[in-house]
Amino acid sequence: MGEPARHSGLEADGHPGRAAERTGSAADGRGPGRRAARTVRRFAAVLGAALALVPAVPAGALPAGGARPAAETAVSAEYPVVMTIETVNKPVAVPNGTVTITGHVTNAGRSVLKSAHAAVRKPWLGKPLTTRSDLAEVSTRTNPIGRDGVDLDSPQYALNELGPGQSQPYTLSVAVSDLQLSTEGVYELAVDAWGSTADNQRDRPLGIARTFLPYDPDSTGAQPSKLTTLWPLVHAPVLAAQTMSDNDQTVSVLRDDSLAAEFAPGGRLYELVETGSALPGLTWVVDPDLLDTAFAMTRPYRVQKPGTEKKAAKEDNTVAGTGSAAAAAWLEKLRSAVAKPGSQVVALPYADPDIASIAHNAAELPGVDAALGKAATAGRLTVEGRLSVDTRSDVAWPYQGYLDQQIAAMAQRTGSSLVLVNGASLPEPDALKYTPTAVRPIGNGQNAVVADEAVSAPFEKDLKTPQEQTLAVQQFLAETFVISRQEPQNPRGLLVMPPRDLTADTAKALATAVQAAQAGKWVDPVKLDVLAQGPADPKANTGVPAATDYPSQARASELPSSALTDTVKIQSDLDILMRVLTLPQRVRGPFSAAMVRSMSTEWRAQPPEGSVYRDGVAGYLAELTKAVYVPKKNAITFAGDTGVLQVSVRNDLTQPVTNLKLVLSPSQANRLKIRPAEELVLPASQSVTLRFPAEAQNNGQVTVTAQLWTTGPNPQKYGEAQVFRVEVTSVTNGVLYVFGGALVLLLLAALRFFRQRKRQVEDDGGDGPHGDEPVGDEPLDDAPLDDAPAATDGSAPADDAADRTERGTADEDGPQGPERGGAAQTPRGSAADGRVRATSDEKVGP
Numbered sequence: 001m002g003e004p005a006r007h008s009g010l011e012a013d014g015h016p017g018r019a020a021e022r023t024g025s026a027a028d029g030r031g032p033g034r035r036a037a038r039t040v041r042r043f044a045a046v047l048g049a050a051l052a053l054v055p056a057v058p059a060g061a062l063p064a065g066g067a068r069p070a071a072e073t074a075v076s077a078e079y080p081v082v083m084t085i086e087t088v089n090k091p092v093a094v095p096n097g098t099v100t101i102t103g104h105v106t107n108a109g110r111s112v113l114k115s116a117h118a119a120v121r122k123p124w125l126g127k128p129l130t131t132r133s134d135l136a137e138v139s140t141r142t143n144p145i146g147r148d149g150v151d152l153d154s155p156q157y158a159l160n161e162l163g164p165g166q167s168q169p170y171t172l173s174v175a176v177s178d179l180q181l182s183t184e185g186v187y188e189l190a191v192d193a194w195g196s197t198a199d200n201q202r203d204r205p206l207g208i209a210r211t212f213l214p215y216d217p218d219s220t221g222a223q224p225s226k227l228t229t230l231w232p233l234v235h236a237p238v239l240a241a242q243t244m245s246d247n248d249q250t251v252s253v254l255r256d257d258s259l260a261a262e263f264a265p266g267g268r269l270y271e272l273v274e275t276g277s278a279l280p281g282l283t284w285v286v287d288p289d290l291l292d293t294a295f296a297m298t299r300p301y302r303v304q305k306p307g308t309e310k311k312a313a314k315e316d317n318t319v320a321g322t323g324s325a326a327a328a329a330w331l332e333k334l335r336s337a338v339a340k341p342g343s344q345v346v347a348l349p350y351a352d353p354d355i356a357s358i359a360h361n362a363a364e365l366p367g368v369d370a371a372l373g374k375a376a377t378a379g380r381l382t383v384e385g386r387l388s389v390d391t392r393s394d395v396a397w398p399y400q401g402y403l404d405q406q407i408a409a410m411a412q413r414t415g416s417s418l419v420l421v422n423g424a425s426l427p428e429p430d431a432l433k434y435t436p437t438a439v440r441p442i443g444n445g446q447n448a449v450v451a452d453e454a455v456s457a458p459f460e461k462d463l464k465t466p467q468e469q470t471l472a473v474q475q476f477l478a479e480t481f482v483i484s485r486q487e488p489q490n491p492r493g494l495l496v497m498p499p500r501d502l503t504a505d506t507a508k509a510l511a512t513a514v515q516a517a518q519a520g521k522w523v524d525p526v527k528l529d530v531l532a533q534g535p536a537d538p539k540a541n542t543g544v545p546a547a548t549d550y551p552s553q554a555r556a557s558e559l560p561s562s563a564l565t566d567t568v569k570i571q572s573d574l575d576i577l578m579r580v581l582t583l584p585q586r587v588r589g590p591f592s593a594a595m596v597r598s599m600s601t602e603w604r605a606q607p608p609e610g611s612v613y614r615d616g617v618a619g620y621l622a623e624l625t626k627a628v629y630v631p632k633k634n635a636i637t638f639a640g641d642t643g644v645l646q647v648s649v650r651n652d653l654t655q656p657v658t659n660l661k662l663v664l665s666p667s668q669a670n671r672l673k674i675r676p677a678e679e680l681v682l683p684a685s686q687s688v689t690l691r692f693p694a695e696a697q698n699n700g701q702v703t704v705t706a707q708l709w710t711t712g713p714n715p716q717k718y719g720e721a722q723v724f725r726v727e728v729t730s731v732t733n734g735v736l737y738v739f740g741g742a743l744v745l746l747l748l749a750a751l752r753f754f755r756q757r758k759r760q761v762e763d764d765g766g767d768g769p770h771g772d773e774p775v776g777d778e779p780l781d782d783a784p785l786d787d788a789p790a791a792t793d794g795s796a797p798a799d800d801a802a803d804r805t806e807r808g809t810a811d812e813d814g815p816q817g818p819e820r821g822g823a824a825q826t827p828r829g830s831a832a833d834g835r836v837r838a839t840s841d842e843k844v845g846p
Helices: 016-023 039-053 132-139 258-263 268-276 288-297 324-338 355-361 368-387 405-413 453-459 466-486 504-519 528-532 552-556 561-580 585-597 601-605 607-626 733-764 797-811 831-842
Strands: 081-083 087-089 098-107 113-122 150-158 167-175 185-197 200-215 225-233 239-246 249-254 283-286 301-304 318-320 344-347 418-422 439-443 446-451 493-496 523-525 636-638 642-651 657-666 672-674 680-682 686-696 700-710 717-728
Touching (some): 087 466, 132 453, 150 167, 185 466, 200 466, 225 528, 239 585, 283 288, 288 324, 288 585, 324 368, 344 368, 368 585, 405 446, 446 453, 453 466, 453 504, 561 585, 607 717, 642 700
Parallel strands (some): 249 301
Antiparallel strands (some): 098 167, 113 150, 113 185, 185 200, 657 700, 700 717
């Protein structure tokens, strides 16, 4: 049954009008006996409408991969009715059986419906839809056309007069024999409303609903396709990067309590396990972080209050969790489900990191490969430990299965030999006449398992209504049936890939579809390993697309490079904190896990929540780091040549810290020299005061920076630096020498002046000095004191000493220091020198 991958699927002669001629009327949908009187009157108008509405569909114009959910009637004045098909029982027709269809008829127009009824249309020419393109063509139809077949005379469901907006349910049970199905295959199953409206009395089709009906009178006609169904169990991360202590027990902290409802009966995760446990050959795809969270919830736990994500968890900013009993029961239920024969568990890397975002925006960041490698190992160990089953952990599942060369390379770097791929990333060539098997090599030792688009597409959204569920089930059955008949003796391998956030309603519809196809014996459910070990089709597409071909809508939801860079930086900040903690295991585990959670694929659907989570992790790590700090310090007055600076370091953590030292760095080392202190050990919740011997070299203000550093190899700055001022007010010995020498010279000059005046009085008899006597021309050191002449010209030694004293005082603050000023002229060992040193030794810094 060869067929091109995509073609129009038109009838044999390619002209719908000719088909209408053979069936009597293109669109009246009535049996020959009741149609005869109306044929001529309606043929031209309805045929023209049919031709206008259904142009020939060229090859390649249909949706890639096959059918899609059937389109609804385009509401208009001509077709004012919206029909729905909400249940089909049985979904697979069998000889001598009955098919029961229920749904609703809704008047979506502006006029009253009159004399209307609902009826099942007999398939056009009684021929099956033999190709996947035929299925696609039916799915694109909207308003009624001749190729939808003709109304059966019986059964018909009489409708009340329906005003605008009014609706009425219907039920139609039709014998399979009345449908006149010619042979095995998939047939269009159509139900329409027929009648007139108040503004248009012409009896006509008012609206139609379509789906598919497989018919398999001989279930042994083909080898069944091997079908692998992924069953994801994931949830956005809720475990915070912190814990609490309660009576010496560690208490987990969650960002919210949403899992309490999901684990309870009726919750999404509960229903997924409940539904999946009834399916054979299921492949459970599990996020290990979800299992860890469930396990943490089995014991008392706390939930953060909104807005406290960056704060340390305490009694006053958290509330008690409510899901302990539900989490414990859910874990037990899951253990029983995955232990069933034929099932398989695939462990995603811990917290399901978004390898597509990382490949595109953070592939070259240091530490990325190591983080993803650890996540894969932790994922396997967690799943095996929590579920007590063997797992497979070398499987990569990029977001929605979209693949490109960068993503494939990232998956390979992290040890993933198998990649789950959306069929849109590896479309089949048009020349291929059949659907190839799912597994195929993509190079570099990697294999891809490719999900068929049309088989998976019906389950990509939340199927909330019975109509959506029924259409999805019938399309799945139609697609898989046609695939199994393409090469009946060459069974195919198919992969069904629902979204990560598979809902309970969608899961139930998927389970119904798989069970119906298995009952029809054209699919055989198998686990992923069986499918992946099958032979690859050499004609299948194996070319991984370039990064430029990655879907734009998927790229728009990626985690930005800034978020990934900040997340990876958490690891380096965490490494510094680990070096000083005496109990690092209490912090390393929660933070390492939280770092990976920050890059989770689940944040794609919740960008604001993901941003809040990442900010909370980084903020809490910063708070822990800042809990060991140098408190703010006021200015210190340093009085004296030598002394001790006292600086405190505080530890607000609940465990001791070590491998730290405090370094004080003065801004002007020529003013203040500070000796290094020893390494410190800080007890939990205490302060330690460190003493730093210091020596003042000059007076004035000095800025000192206090910075904590880690010790050992490759020391790193720890925390923020603290800056304070030191006021050096000591008067050093050299300056006092200058003042002492100046005082002596002043005394000598005064004595000399006094003796000179006295001598002149004695020589002149009190008449004053001789006018021609030289004044002040004898050197001070060569003349005896009682013979020293008085100075009268303004150059007295007293003034000279005063000048030297001023220069010595100015030099104190100069760049050479006091020891290079007038102090060198002061005699050693003077009484003044001894008093200054003694005073300096008695005054020390704070």
